[in-house]
Amino acid sequence: MEVTISIPTALRPQVDNKDTVKVTGSSVREALGALTAQYPELGKRLYAGENELNRFINVYVNDEDIRFMDNLDTALKEGDEVSIIPAIAGG
Amino acid sequence: MSYVSCLRCKECGAEYPIEPRTVCDHDFGPVEVAYDYEAMRGKVTRQSIEAGPRSIWRYRDLLPVASEPRVGLNSGYTPLIKADNLAAELGVRELYIKDDSTNYPTFSYKDRVVAVALMKAIEFGFDTVGCASTGNLAHSVAAHAAKAGLTAFVMIPHDLEEGKIIGSQVFSPRMVKIRGNYDDVNRLCSQIADKYGWAIVNVNLRPYYTEGAKTHGFEIAEQLGWKLPQHTVVPVAGGTILPKIWKAYQEFITLGIVEDNKPKMYAAQAAGCNPVVTAIEENSDLFRPQKPQTIAKSIAIGNPADGYYVIKVVRESGGYGASATDSEIIDAIKLLARTEGIFTEPAGGTTLAAAIKLIQQGRIPRDESICVCITGNGLKTIEVMHGQFAAAPVINAKLSEFDVIVDEIKEKAAAATATAGV
Ligand SMILES: Cc1ncc(COP(=O)(O)O)c(C=O)c1O
Ligand SMILES: [Zn+2]
Numbered sequence: 001m002e003v004t005i006s007i008p009t010a011l012r013p014q015v016d017n018k019d020t021v022k023v024t025g026s027s028v029r030e031a032l033g034a035l036t037a038q039y040p041e042l043g044k045r046l047y048a049g050e051n052e053l054n055r056f057i058n059v060y061v062n063d064e065d066i067r068f069m070d071n072l073d074t075a076l077k078e079g080d081e082v083s084i085i086p087a088i089a090g091g
Numbered sequence: 092m093s094y095v096s097c098l099r100c101k102e103c104g105a106e107y108p109i110e111p112r113t114v115c116d117h118d119f120g121p122v123e124v125a126y127d128y129e130a131m132r133g134k135v136t137r138q139s140i141e142a143g144p145r146s147i148w149r150y151r152d153l154l155p156v157a158s159e160p161r162v163g164l165n166s167g168y169t170p171l172i173k174a175d176n177l178a179a180e181l182g183v184r185e186l187y188i189k190d191d192s193t194n195y196p197t198f199s200y201k202d203r204v205v206a207v208a209l210m211k212a213i214e215f216g217f218d219t220v221g222c223a224s225t226g227n228l229a230h231s232v233a234a235h236a237a238k239a240g241l242t243a244f245v246m247i248p249h250d251l252e253e254g255k256i257i258g259s260q261v262f263s264p265r266m267v268k269i270r271g272n273y274d275d276v277n278r279l280c281s282q283i284a285d286k287y288g289w290a291i292v293n294v295n296l297r298p299y300y301t302e303g304a305k306t307h308g309f310e311i312a313e314q315l316g317w318k319l320p321q322h323t324v325v326p327v328a329g330g331t332i333l334p335k336i337w338k339a340y341q342e343f344i345t346l347g348i349v350e351d352n353k354p355k356m357y358a359a360q361a362a363g364c365n366p367v368v369t370a371i372e373e374n375s376d377l378f379r380p381q382k383p384q385t386i387a388k389s390i391a392i393g394n395p396a397d398g399y400y401v402i403k404v405v406r407e408s409g410g411y412g413a414s415a416t417d418s419e420i421i422d423a424i425k426l427l428a429r430t431e432g433i434f435t436e437p438a439g440g441t442t443l444a445a446a447i448k449l450i451q452q453g454r455i456p457r458d459e460s461i462c463v464c465i466t467g468n469g470l471k472t473i474e475v476m477h478g479q480f481a482a483a484p485v486i487n488a489k490l491s492e493f494d495v496i497v498d499e500i501k502e503k504a505a506a507a508t509a510t511a512g513v
Binding site: 008009010013045054055058060063065068083086087088089 | 117377379380
């Protein structure tokens with residue numbers, strides 16, 4: 001399953017300044033795993049622990065927060081868009 | 092003279108210069124303005140503050156601006172009301188309302204944060220400012236930008252109250268309504284900030300914007316006669332204001348301006364959007380995001396960026412949280428109006444309703460000082476009050492017809508006394 005991961009500005013230095021990266025994976029965990037295998041520096045910022053994303057990062061699959069789905073186990077299909085977005089304030 | 096030292100990550104302590112910045116590069120933690128409190132000692136005092144203007148800028152030494160304030164010259168310094176009628180009704184000894192429903196120019200606490208953010212936008216040389224908003228922030232950005240001569244771009248959920256939409260449009264911002272809830276708007280806005288390089292007050296000006304919220308806390312302390320209330324009840328949406336009121340209290344304690352009476356902070360949320368209160372009740376450090384379903388639209392943020400810090404401050408201070416259903420929110424709006432003559436919006440109703448619950452649960456003792464933070468104005472959200480009141484009688488301009496009404500009122504009062512007497 002090839003999916004596109006969009007990278008926020010703050011993380012682009014860790015991925016050769018690309019704004020999107022294509023990887024393969026059948027779940028968010030696998031896709032992010034593929035991404036961080038390619039860019040280990042990114043992995044340090046993305047994860048707080050083995051199975052836990054950094055709490056200031058939100059991950060969306062086609063505009064839906066993965067915490068409303070199966071979190072890291074959310075399934076992916078060909079062409080899905082995964083976005084990594086830092087949490088932001090407001091109101 | 093400015094006492095600002097740098098931006099510092101709240102998580103890892105990494106330091107950054109004073110620049111537009113959303114988060115820490117290392118861990119995405121929020122960055123916060125750090126000050127040189129040592130240098131302030133003996134210089135930032137009750138007297139120095141009292142000599143300042145009657146606006147948020149009297150606390151300028153504790154705000155991150157480098158130049159003479161040009162935005163929000165009349166923002167802040169809203170009344171702190173001793174709410175004796177409400178106190179009697181609730182059976183508590185000492186109750187205050189910090190009333191930002193009267194804030195200038197757009198009647199919500201947001202006039203504080205936007206004033207500071209737009210000052211920084213000007214200092215950084217931006218000509219366009221924007222925001223993602225549940226209504227009040229857009230309102231304030233549009234008004235402050237009009238006065239400051241900046242272009243405003245405001246992004247809001249498509250289904251806001253009319254008062255919030257017209258209230259912003261009158262200032263001619265570019266407004267975009269987004270199909271989705273606030274969290275969808277916010278996600279888009281963060282991508283817009285990334286792409287267009289504008290000053291988005293709640294994104295790349297966030298560290299400055301959030302500092303403005305401290306002034307709500309400074310004013311409570313000053314207006315209480317340089318004392319802190321023992322219990323402060325605060326509405327929580329994205330989670331900016333509660334930790335910043337706490338920071339304000341702690342800064343005054345650090346500077347010896349007030350005594351440390353171990354103030355406790357309490358979070359108020361609507362039952363239809365209460366990720367933070369739920370986490371507090373479950374004794375968890377992390378919240379689970381929610382899809383909001385509440386009449387309190389201004390605080391309907393299901394994925395609060397600073398929710399983690401609200402939970403932390405509430406817990407560290409020894410406070411707690413409570414949520415209010417839609418009907419409890421409406422009842423509280425009416426109660427505040429009936430007893431204190433203040434018309435707040437559902438965010439304020441939520442806060443008072445939560446305070447009432449915390450008092451009834453015994454979490455807030457009845458004989459200690461309590462401050463309820465009212466952050467928005469009811470005239471912006473009149474639709475939530477539709478159908479709440481009996482229709483007013485309509486008469487011709489004849490005294491005899493008015494007499495009939497007065498007689499009816501007298502009869503009803505007599506009947507009520509008679510029933511009560513039985
Ligand atoms: C009236 C009102 N009160 C309180 C808040 C709380 O905001 P936060 O927790 O993001 O500081 C908001 C945010 O939009 C608001 O509009
Ligand atoms: Zn950091």
